[in-house]
Amino acid sequence: MKLPEPKKLPSGNYNIRMRLNGVDVSVTKPNKTECINEARLIKSEYKAGKRLISRKENENTLGAVIDKYINAHRKVLSPSTIGGYMVIRRNRFPDYMKKKISKIKDWQDMINDEVESGVTGKTIRNAWSLVAASLTYSKFAVPQVTLPPVIKSARPWLDAEQIKVFIKAMEGNDYEVPALLALHSLRRSEIFGLSWDKVDLKQNQIRIEGSIVQNDQSKQVFKETNKTKNSRRTIPIMIPRLKELLSAVPEKDRKGMIYTAPQNYLWREINSVCKDNNLPEVGVHGLRHSFASLAHHVGLPEQEAMLIGGWEDAQTMHKIYEHISAADRMKAENKIAQFFATN
Numbered sequence: 001m002k003l004p005e006p007k008k009l010p011s012g013n014y015n016i017r018m019r020l021n022g023v024d025v026s027v028t029k030p031n032k033t034e035c036i037n038e039a040r041l042i043k044s045e046y047k048a049g050k051r052l053i054s055r056k057e058n059e060n061t062l063g064a065v066i067d068k069y070i071n072a073h074r075k076v077l078s079p080s081t082i083g084g085y086m087v088i089r090r091n092r093f094p095d096y097m098k099k100k101i102s103k104i105k106d107w108q109d110m111i112n113d114e115v116e117s118g119v120t121g122k123t124i125r126n127a128w129s130l131v132a133a134s135l136t137y138s139k140f141a142v143p144q145v146t147l148p149p150v151i152k153s154a155r156p157w158l159d160a161e162q163i164k165v166f167i168k169a170m171e172g173n174d175y176e177v178p179a180l181l182a183l184h185s186l187r188r189s190e191i192f193g194l195s196w197d198k199v200d201l202k203q204n205q206i207r208i209e210g211s212i213v214q215n216d217q218s219k220q221v222f223k224e225t226n227k228t229k230n231s232r233r234t235i236p237i238m239i240p241r242l243k244e245l246l247s248a249v250p251e252k253d254r255k256g257m258i259y260t261a262p263q264n265y266l267w268r269e270i271n272s273v274c275k276d277n278n279l280p281e282v283g284v285h286g287l288r289h290s291f292a293s294l295a296h297h298v299g300l301p302e303q304e305a306m307l308i309g310g311w312e313d314a315q316t317m318h319k320i321y322e323h324i325s326a327a328d329r330m331k332a333e334n335k336i337a338q339f340f341a342t343n
């Protein structure tokens with residue numbers, strides 16, 4: 001379908017009206033070029049399945065209300081967040097998406113269906129958060145429901161001695177640099193978003209600015225912002241081996257991203273090395289928590305560890321430290337038990 005010619009309105013603005021999926025879509029902008037560009041963007045996103053446009057008769061269905069919320073927030077939320085919303089839209093509450101809001105009499109049944117299907121509490125809570133936000137955005141009352149509890153499993157990490165074993169085992173591995181960056185507290189998205197211009201070998205520091213995330217089309221895209229406001233930070237290079245590896249790269253080759261292999265390869269290789277060396281299979285994020293365990297081990301204050309790791313608040317850091325302390329106490333208790341068992 002050819003894009004309609006923009007019409008100049010009495011106000012001086014330009015308007016394009018086009019029909020997509022049986023729906024009239026209107027675009028109004030201050031000048032002709034902006035109007036054409038915005039209309040072209042909407043049309044291309046619709047064709048690519050990145051923009052959802054509901055028919056008039058379906059405007060008040062649950063699916064249409066969620067579509068409206070997602071479309072309205074595409075420019076202010078990260079691609080990974082939008083991608084997560086699209087996954088929820090496709091997979092959660094399938095029997096209710098085509099129902100009009102006024103026809104859904106028992107919202108608790110909708111939650112119960114997901115529970116009975118074996119969906120985890122965390123996934124259901126995330127899905128309901130999107131439903132509630134969408135209802136609020138379209139000025140519908142948010143019904144009261146009881147959500148299933150979230151069962152948290154302890155994330156494995158490496159203690160101080162295990163970190164030494166891991167670093168030695170990674171020597172010469174193709175994934176050594178990103179693994180050592182994870183031990184410096186970097187998130188996976190931050191590792192993949194790290195470019196050479198953010199590495200200062202003279203000052204022995206790295207600036208964490210920007211990240212690589214997955215959008216709603218399962219493509220990796222760069223975004224200027226990080227996960228939280230504290231995520232943009234400057235950290236020292238603390239592991240000598242990382243400094244050695246980065247310095248070994250000729251200056252003429254220090255361009256673009258430091259690490260460009262598929263993200264899942266890194267996770268697999270870290271776990272493979274851990275398994276081969278009788279270490280907990282911690283994955284990428286487990287190495288980030290291993291940084292926290294080492295910070296606790298050497299007596300680094302929670303506030304300092306929080307700043308280096310880019311955690312959002314002291315409460316989050318405290319929970320991690322508290323968790324590690326509990327593990328340390330358990331090890332001490334085991335040693336006491338072993339003493340009595342052998343004497």
